[in-house]
Amino acid sequence: MGLPVNRTKVLVYTLAGFCSALAGLTLNVYVGSGHGLYASGFELTVIAAVVMGGTMLVGGSGYMIGTLFGVLVLGVTQTLIQFNGTLSSWWTNIVVGALTLIFIGIQSFLASQKMRAGNVLKQKEGIGDTLRRNRKPLIYAGVAVVGMLLFSVGVEAFMPNIPTKCELKPFRQEEAAVLVEDGALIVYEHNGGGSCVDELYAIYPDGKITATEGSDQLDKQVTPDDVNKLLAGINELGWFSDTLYSTEHEPCGQCYTFFLTIADEGQVKTVKAVNGGTDTPPDYWKVIALIDEIIPRFESK
Known part of the structure; x- marks a missing residue:
């Protein structure tokens, strides 16, 4: 009678659609909106988890438990990068x-080995037999994963001399609102990290920039044209569009929390983000980079 191929295809696509819908609903609940552009950039993460789990890109081979392994590898990678705190x-x-x-290279190697041996050995083998036959490539894969993780987080993440945790300062969004009322076009709060920074910057139309952290204060003067160019660059990145939105996750000990308020042409928008993760829209960090080029810096930070 054979296998019900058509029925199996329908069931597979139905299950895949259900999982995609569930992931989309979960993301919508997390970000509080259903905008279609919020999930852009997730494709690499999804494909990577599947590939790391051993699913062949050409199809015909793969296990769900392998995909869970891929998700675990990605989770550990992100956690170690957050723990390091010095990496973007x-x-x-x-x-x-x-x-x-x-x-992918390991899969290609295994596929070529299988093709060479397939014409000779056409017997069925279980998962245990497969693992035993491919134990060396799997060991090499594990070593490669560990090596990449060590390279990404650096030696500092594994040093025994971990600094004593400082006390995080409360957010200063009430002060930020007052600065906007006083005429500031850009108000930028930088909070947290290993040294528990508590920085608040304000940029005014005449080019005046103020920066405070505790009792320390810095002032800088730029031209109004510099401020206008900065605002133009921020607007080009779509600050007042739905593609830039607030995100939040539990920050690591070395991670920072950012609040950025832009007031321009009668619009005021504040976006919050925490570094060390992948949930923040990439253009948000481009905006932060533009602001970092113009604001003064405290010498001790």
């Missing part, structure tokens, strides 16, 4: 891409 969140995507290439 962009390192997560770099490591994920590198690991994906490594596992």
Whole structure:
């Protein structure tokens, strides 16, 4: 009678659609909106988890438990990068891409080995037999994963001299609101990290920039044209569009929390983010980079 191929295809696509819908609903609940652009960039993470789990890109081979292993590897990678605290969140995507290439190479090697042996050995083998036959490539894969993780987080993450945890300062969003009322076009709060910074910056239309952290205060003067160029660059990145939105996750001991308020042409918008993860829209960090180029810096930070 054979296998019910058509029925199996329908069931597989139905299950895949259900899982996609469930993931979308979960993300919508997390970010509090249903905008279609919020999940852009997740494709690499999903494909990487599947590939790391041993599912062949050409199809025909794979196990759900393997995909769970891939998700675990990605979770450990992100956690170690957060724990390190000195690496940008962009390192997560770099490591994920590198690991994906490594596992694709391993898959290609295993596929070529299987093709060479397939014409001779056409007997069925269980998962245990497969693991035993491919134990060396699997060991190499494990070593590659560990090596990439060690490279990504650096030696500092594993040093025994971990500094004593400082006390985080409360957020200063009430002060930020007052600064906006007083005419500031940009108010930027930088809070947390290993040294528990508590910085608040304000940029005014005339080019005046003020920065405070505790009792320390810095002032800087730029031209109004510099401020206008900064606002133009921020608007080009879609600050007042739905593509830039607040995100939040539990920050690690070395992670920072950011609040950025932009007041321009009668619009005021504040976006919150925590570094060390992959949930924040990439353009948010581009905006932060633009602001970092113009604001003064405290010498001790």
